[in-house]
Amino acid sequence: MELSSSDGSQTTSCLLLLTLFVIIFSFLVPVTLKRLSILPQPNDRFRIRHKKLGLEPSQTNLKSQFSPEHQPTSGKPVALQSLWIYPVKSCQGIELASSRVLSYGLEFDRLYTFAQLKSVPTRLDSQDHGNGQHKWEFITQRQYPLLGSVEVELWRPETTESETQGDGYILFRFPWRDPGLKGVLSWVTAKLTGGWKKQLKKEVILPVVFPSDEEIKMKGYTYENCNIWKDTVTALNMERDLPPELALYLGVRNRLALFRIDPDRLREVHRCAPTKDVAGYQPVTGFQDTYPLHLMNINSVQDLASKIKMDNNLPCLDIQRFRANIIITGAAAYEEDTWKLILFRPAANSNMKASTYHVSCRTVRCKQPNVDQITGAKHPLEPFKAMRTHRNVDEGAPLKGCMGMEMTPLFSGTDTPAIMETILIVGMSLEVIERGLHWYIDS
Numbered sequence: 001m002e003l004s005s006s007d008g009s010q011t012t013s014c015l016l017l018l019t020l021f022v023i024i025f026s027f028l029v030p031v032t033l034k035r036l037s038i039l040p041q042p043n044d045r046f047r048i049r050h051k052k053l054g055l056e057p058s059q060t061n062l063k064s065q066f067s068p069e070h071q072p073t074s075g076k077p078v079a080l081q082s083l084w085i086y087p088v089k090s091c092q093g094i095e096l097a098s099s100r101v102l103s104y105g106l107e108f109d110r111l112y113t114f115a116q117l118k119s120v121p122t123r124l125d126s127q128d129h130g131n132g133q134h135k136w137e138f139i140t141q142r143q144y145p146l147l148g149s150v151e152v153e154l155w156r157p158e159t160t161e162s163e164t165q166g167d168g169y170i171l172f173r174f175p176w177r178d179p180g181l182k183g184v185l186s187w188v189t190a191k192l193t194g195g196w197k198k199q200l201k202k203e204v205i206l207p208v209v210f211p212s213d214e215e216i217k218m219k220g221y222t223y224e225n226c227n228i229w230k231d232t233v234t235a236l237n238m239e240r241d242l243p244p245e246l247a248l249y250l251g252v253r254n255r256l257a258l259f260r261i262d263p264d265r266l267r268e269v270h271r272c273a274p275t276k277d278v279a280g281y282q283p284v285t286g287f288q289d290t291y292p293l294h295l296m297n298i299n300s301v302q303d304l305a306s307k308i309k310m311d312n313n314l315p316c317l318d319i320q321r322f323r324a325n326i327i328i329t330g331a332a333a334y335e336e337d338t339w340k341l342i343l344f345r346p347a348a349n350s351n352m353k354a355s356t357y358h359v360s361c362r363t364v365r366c367k368q369p370n371v372d373q374i375t376g377a378k379h380p381l382e383p384f385k386a387m388r389t390h391r392n393v394d395e396g397a398p399l400k401g402c403m404g405m406e407m408t409p410l411f412s413g414t415d416t417p418a419i420m421e422t423i424l425i426v427g428m429s430l431e432v433i434e435r436g437l438h439w440y441i442d443s
Helices: 005-035 145-149 180-194 213-219 244-250 298-305 384-390
Strands: 050-052 078-085 094-096 098-102 112-119 134-138 151-157 169-175 201-207 222-228 231-237 256-260 293-297 326-329 339-345 355-364 402-410 422-425 429-435
Touching (some): 078 429, 112 222, 134 256, 145 169, 169 244, 244 256, 298 326, 298 384, 298 402, 355 422
Parallel strands (some): 134 222, 293 326
Antiparallel strands (some): 050 151, 098 422, 112 134, 151 169, 293 402, 355 402
């Protein structure tokens, strides 16, 4: 059958209309969405005269964490394999090649925490009963595992012109798609401009430097008490900076807030930490759980992994699940259990000084390591079950699993707080100065 000239013209017209529609949809819609601020745009100020802190995933020093190469080798010292900070507590960390060590821990570690407002139980015969008392209580991946999927970046000025560039920003983002037509248009545009795997995410920007009194007043921030385990710290409530979508994403039903630790109101650390007379200063910390620093041994994690029956939800035991600041290689499994005082030495040709650390106690573990640190998926049993079974090793914490060590930094010149800092660099060798027994003291 032959087509008439009119049929051919109609076919050509349809093709032209279809082509025109594709062009309009591919180019005009994204432009329109951008003007309507529907499509999230990269924050250009982070890329102009700013540099993102930390290593890219392709540069990680943990690529070989499952390899036997980390086993002790004669003539090869124990060494610092990887360094991590967590600017927003319980969210994803940032891997570093080096870091300043301050009295409260690694620089930029646990500056912020999320907290929920919870009611305070009162006795029926109490004068306060029925008055609706509440308190802010920090949240972690134990209750809200999706915190593990919240990405965090820290951007710092490339020059010293802080008066024009600010002192850096912390950016955190979480998956979010708006409801209704706006969400549909954002989703379509994201796929067109970023590829099929592009995921919509909402971004929040926070300052690195503690706000000034003028900023606090202008933005309506308030000082309030926040509970970290059994400690109560007075910190800055920056709830106004939180989008309501975050609580919906995490599944937090109570009122959600964001707290910033005040560098002038740090928590004192006692229990197993060195006393003020021994350390030369009062050990302190910010929003860390208990102590300024946390150390993990790759070989200890490898040994624990060998005792776990892996499954589709836990194909391997990634050391990042334990959220340590300092990860070491070359030490026998659980050798760190006996350390009391250690020293990190720089390379022989370096003019840097060695730094000393008090190994304060073992880390008593909850179920947080059951959470995948990328997806936020929580395994129902492991590695918590294996730790309770095989790492019930501290008489001060009976029937509890222990993995890793809590540490307190020691400094020379503690009479001058301004110079109380040292440097840690990946590759430094570790020397054990003193060994002994540990007995965990609960709060």
